[in-house]
Amino acid sequence: MERSNNHNDLATTLAEVRPGPRDAFAEELNERVAAGFPPRSRFDNSPLAGFLAWARAIKPQRLLFAGGTAALATIAIATVVIASGNSTTSDPRPTGGLLSDLAPVEPGESSGSESIPQAAPHLPATSAAGKSSASAESASVEPQIGGPSNDRANSLSFKPESRHREIERSAQIGLLAEPADVAGDSTKIFAAVHDADGIVLHSTTSSGSNAGAIFALLIPSARLGDALATISSIDEVSFRHEATDDITAPTVSAREELEESRARIDTLLAQLAAAEIESEAEAVESELRGERRHAARLRARLANLDRRTTYSRVSVRIASDPSADSGGAWGFDDAIGDAGRILAVAAAVTLVGLAIAAPIALIAFLAWLAHRLWLRTRRERALDA
Amino acid sequence: MHRQGSWPKPPERHVTDPHLARSKGVNETAIDTAAPASADLDFERLYHSSRDDVYAYAAGLLRDQAAAEDVTAAAFERAYRKRSRFDTRKGSARAWLFGIARNAALDELRRRGRHAELSVDPVDAASVPGADEHGSELRLLLADALGGLEARERELIALKFFAGLSNGEIARVIGIGASNVGTRLNRTMDKLREACDGAL
Numbered sequence: 001m002e003r004s005n006n007h008n009d010l011a012t013t014l015a016e017v018r019p020g021p022r023d024a025f026a027e028e029l030n031e032r033v034a035a036g037f038p039p040r041s042r043f044d045n046s047p048l049a050g051f052l053a054w055a056r057a058i059k060p061q062r063l064l065f066a067g068g069t070a071a072l073a074t075i076a077i078a079t080v081v082i083a084s085g086n087s088t089t090s091d092p093r094p095t096g097g098l099l100s101d102l103a104p105v106e107p108g109e110s111s112g113s114e115s116i117p118q119a120a121p122h123l124p125a126t127s128a129a130g131k132s133s134a135s136a137e138s139a140s141v142e143p144q145i146g147g148p149s150n151d152r153a154n155s156l157s158f159k160p161e162s163r164h165r166e167i168e169r170s171a172q173i174g175l176l177a178e179p180a181d182v183a184g185d186s187t188k189i190f191a192a193v194h195d196a197d198g199i200v201l202h203s204t205t206s207s208g209s210n211a212g213a214i215f216a217l218l219i220p221s222a223r224l225g226d227a228l229a230t231i232s233s234i235d236e237v238s239f240r241h242e243a244t245d246d247i248t249a250p251t252v253s254a255r256e257e258l259e260e261s262r263a264r265i266d267t268l269l270a271q272l273a274a275a276e277i278e279s280e281a282e283a284v285e286s287e288l289r290g291e292r293r294h295a296a297r298l299r300a301r302l303a304n305l306d307r308r309t310t311y312s313r314v315s316v317r318i319a320s321d322p323s324a325d326s327g328g329a330w331g332f333d334d335a336i337g338d339a340g341r342i343l344a345v346a347a348a349v350t351l352v353g354l355a356i357a358a359p360i361a362l363i364a365f366l367a368w369l370a371h372r373l374w375l376r377t378r379r380e381r382a383l384d385a
Numbered sequence: 386m387h388r389q390g391s392w393p394k395p396p397e398r399h400v401t402d403p404h405l406a407r408s409k410g411v412n413e414t415a416i417d418t419a420a421p422a423s424a425d426l427d428f429e430r431l432y433h434s435s436r437d438d439v440y441a442y443a444a445g446l447l448r449d450q451a452a453a454e455d456v457t458a459a460a461f462e463r464a465y466r467k468r469s470r471f472d473t474r475k476g477s478a479r480a481w482l483f484g485i486a487r488n489a490a491l492d493e494l495r496r497r498g499r500h501a502e503l504s505v506d507p508v509d510a511a512s513v514p515g516a517d518e519h520g521s522e523l524r525l526l527l528a529d530a531l532g533g534l535e536a537r538e539r540e541l542i543a544l545k546f547f548a549g550l551s552n553g554e555i556a557r558v559i560g561i562g563a564s565n566v567g568t569r570l571n572r573t574m575d576k577l578r579e580a581c582d583g584a585l
Contacts, residue, residue: 007574010527010581014546017524019444020437025454029461033432037462379491383536 075353079346166248166305169221169312173231174238179320181235182211188234189316193217196227199311213318218311231316238319247305254302261295426471431478432461438479438548439486445543446490448532456493460486480554483544487558494536523581530580538573545570 021029032038039049177185186205193200193215202216219227232240268288275281439460444453464485471481531539544555552570556563 007571007578009523010574010577011546013523013527014542017527018441018547019450019453021440021454021457022450025440025457026436029436029458032458033429033461033465037465378495379488382491382494383540385494385536 071353071357075346075349078349079342082345082349165246166251166309167221168245168247168308169224169242170245170314171224171228171240171242171312172315173228173240173317175231175234175316175318176236176238177211177318177320179207179209179211182213182318182320183207185235185318186213186215189213189215189217189231189318192227192230192234193219195230196220196223198223198227198314209320211320213316215314215316217314217316219314221310221312224312224314227314231314235318247308251302251305251309254298254305258295258298258302261291261298264291265295426468426478428465428468431464431482435479435482436461438550439482441547442483442486442540442543443490445531445547446536446540447493448539452493452497456486456489459489463489476557477554479550480557483548483550483554483558487540526581527577530577533580534573534576538569538576541566541570541573542577 175185183205186203190200190203192198196219198217198219200215200217203213205211205213228240228242265288268284268291272281272284272288275284436457440453440457443456443460444450447453447456460482464482467485471478475481531542534542540559541555544550544558545552550558552563552566555566559566561569
């Protein structure tokens with residue numbers, strides 16, 4: 001206690017030796033404060049310096065509020081843009097993950113990694129009755145190699161380059177229809193096949209709330225484009241896939257083998273005519289029968305290959321669309337569906353935004369934290385120096 | 386043994402302008418009572434009440450008049466720019482201001498990369514009016530003893546006796562516990578006392 005009292009005189013003396021500012025400095029500082037610390041250098045007047053000063057002056061809460069508002073506005077705008085894009089250019093029904101909604105496939109646009117070649121059919125993807133159009137369409141790349149001409153492939157929908165190649169084509173089309181329209185759509189499918197001189201290999205039609213139909217068709221390749229266009233216009237297209245397969249090699253091979261077989265038969269016939277001994281004639285006849293069977297098999301194989309290029313296999317699936325069973329009027333169910341889709345898109349946008357922003361924000365936060373720590377350490381060291 | 390808060394307050398001085406209360410020697414209790422409780426900081430009031438204290442702290446720590454003036458101006462300018470970020474829940478306005486002033490002073494120390502040498506005596510120790518011969522001698526000895534302190538010790542003295550901060554405010558400014566502040570202050574005063582006694 002005595003020691004503390006001894007320090008009292010020191011404390012009093014310390015207060016007496018307290019340094020005070022010069023009057024000139026105090027005056028100058030008073031003026032600067034009264035003027036609100038005006039910029040002293042040219043740099044201080046620059047917009048960048050102004051922005052930095054403004055940013056430093058903002059309260060963290062306000063900064064968070066402003067950032068949150070900006071993020072919400074971005075999400076809302078992105079949602080509106082993407083949702084409106086989906087409703088006008090693609091199938092509104094989600095066919096893939098959330099991200100598939102973010103990248104709607106335009107009609108006529110390939111969803112595959114390869115672009116549609118010029119030889120690919122340019123088929124209208126728009127649907128009838130003002131409904132939205134097809135969402136996905138793909139086609140394999142058609143070979144562009146020269147070769148013998150082929151009139152069968154000289155169709156409207158495929159490029160002339162395919163004439164000298166033996167190309168097998170196939171297509172799958174999905175249609176969405178109201179349950180009550182499935183039967184009518186099926187009839188239109190039959191009519192389209194008839195108009196194209198095609199063949200219905202198989203068909204299944206069911207009615208009721210889960211009404212639907214499945215068709216396996218053979219369409220003349222020369223009229224495939226027209227037929228697909230007609231089928232696509234029957235109802236709303238949910239998907240369409242087209243593929244081509246080059247079967248030139250097996251066709252040429254079968255044709256050459258057949259020619260060789262025919263030549264062999266001719267040779268055997270000549271040998272048979274020249275045979276003088278009965279046993280020799282029997283041996284030649286036996287060989288001739290075998291060669292004829294071989295030639296028959298080759299002809300069948302060639303005919304099959306020929307049929308595959310002449311006709312294209314087309315699968316059509318009609319699925320009923322319960323959400324469309326409202327007579328065209330936008331109702332409560334539609335509203336629920338639309339709200340769900342909008343929420344899904346908003347969630348996707350948010351997720352993508354977070355995936356991008358979160359690591360950046362984390363790195364920035366860690367960098368800021370490290371800078372603060374470094375600065376504090378350096379400042380404390382200045383006292384120990 | 387010394388108890389926290391038992392040091393005498395700086396002597397009261399004649400108050401001519403209520404805005405310059407602390408600058409004229411009014412203790413911090415009166416200022417804290419008058420400080421706005423809302424989040425909005427009355428910067429001008431804070432400036433007028435703390436200008437001389439900030440300068441005294443900077444001069445006491447840096448022992449360089451020009452540097453102290455620079456630090457004081459920089460501290461108030463930074464505080465002015467950041468005034469909207471002041472949060473009453475995190476402490477008093479003076480503690481917040483001295484936190485900024487301390488950063489500015491340490492930046493100055495760091496920039497110079499050395500302990501500041503006394504280029505201008507912060508006070509003419511022997512010229513306090515009405516002081517007796519013994520008092521003048523003690524002031525001179527004290528000024529010398531302050532120069533022999535480490536920067537951390539000198540900072541404590543400056544914050545406590547030049548700036549007039551309470552132990553709690555000092556604790557908040559330098560980031561240690563209030564009781565630790567009292568202990569360190571007592572140790573530093575012992576050191577000053579020994580230096581003065583040894584000189585006598």
